[in-house]
Each structure stands twice: as C-alpha cells, then as structure tokens.
Amino acid sequence: MNSLMTWSVLLGTSALCYSIKLVGYLIPARWLANNRLQRINSLVPVVLLSALVVAQALTVKTHIVLDHRMAGVGAALAALIAKAPFPLVVFSAALTSALVYRLR
Template sequence: MGLWGWILLACLAAYLTKLVGYLVPASWLQHPMVGRVSGLLTIALLASLVTMNTVSADEGLSFDARLGALAAAAVALMLRAPFLVVVIVGAGAAAGLRALGIG
C-alpha cells in the first residue's frame, strides 16, 4: 500500500473513532467516574508531553537548561504566581543557565 493509501486509512480510522463517540449513550457520559477519569487523563497527557519535551534528545535523554527552567517554573507555580510570571521565570532560568554554559 502506498503513502496515500495509508493516509486515507488513517482518515477513515479517525472518522470511525469520532462516529463511535457519537453512538455512546449519554447516560454513560454523565457517570461521575467518566468525568474524573477524563480529567486525570488530561493532566497525565500534559505531564507526559512536558516531560518528553524537557528531557528528550535525538538519541536518548538530555539534562540541560530546560530541566532547570522547568524546576524554576514549578517553584513559581507552587508559590501561586500568575501564569505570565511562571513563563517569564522559566524563560529567565533557561537563559541564565545557558549563559552559564549549562545546556
């Protein structure tokens, strides 16, 4: 199967997945456990994406200024800083660590 065949197959799979979602009974979606699980899955997905973007490199793990920036942003979050301040603290930490030659 060529490239376009795989693309069309992926499109069909995405469409069928969405269609199955419409066929789920509303009573299942209103169950309290569904709300809790979907909230936890969102948090877990975001955490995994942040982790992958922080410590991944071409061929393995990389511990550089990104890890320090994440730690600084986490501290700012724990201190309940506004989101813009958290971003600025993380960027400042990354810039400072890179200026020191780390990463």
C-alpha cells in the first residue's frame, strides 16, 4: 500500500468516525428510536470483531493460512477463559506467536 492509500485510509476513517459520533448531538432522538435498528446495531460489533479475528489470525489476502498467529490467538483465548486482564491477553498472544515464529 503506497502513501496515498495509507493517507486515504487515515483521513477517510477519521472523517466518517467523527461524523458518526456527531449524529446524536445533531439529530432528534426519535430518528434512531427503532427497535429493529437498535437490535441490529448491537450485533454489528459482534459480527465485525468475529470476522476481524478470522481475517487477522487465519487468512493472508484471500487464502486461509494456519501459522504462528493461530498459536498466538489460541493463547489469547486461554488467557480470556482464565479471566486475564486485557493487556495480559494481548501480551500472551504476542509472546506465543513470536516463539512459534522463531522456533519453526
């Protein structure tokens, strides 16, 4: 990705995310007071985060690739089940993944 593209991602994301935050301060509350819309909206982060875990841990472009990253995310899952705090979850993933990457 060249610098024009990285700047586009940065500025596009920033502009859209800011506009979305501004919505509630500018429009009447009843416009978004729809039960179906609220239900779908509450599930959007769940599906996107699930898909992001898949994309980042198990794929390279359009291929499914099982490598050191999967070991790292497995360690993160174990840490979450053990109720570890967020920084420890991320750290255990990085440590495990780095070890597998270097030893393989």
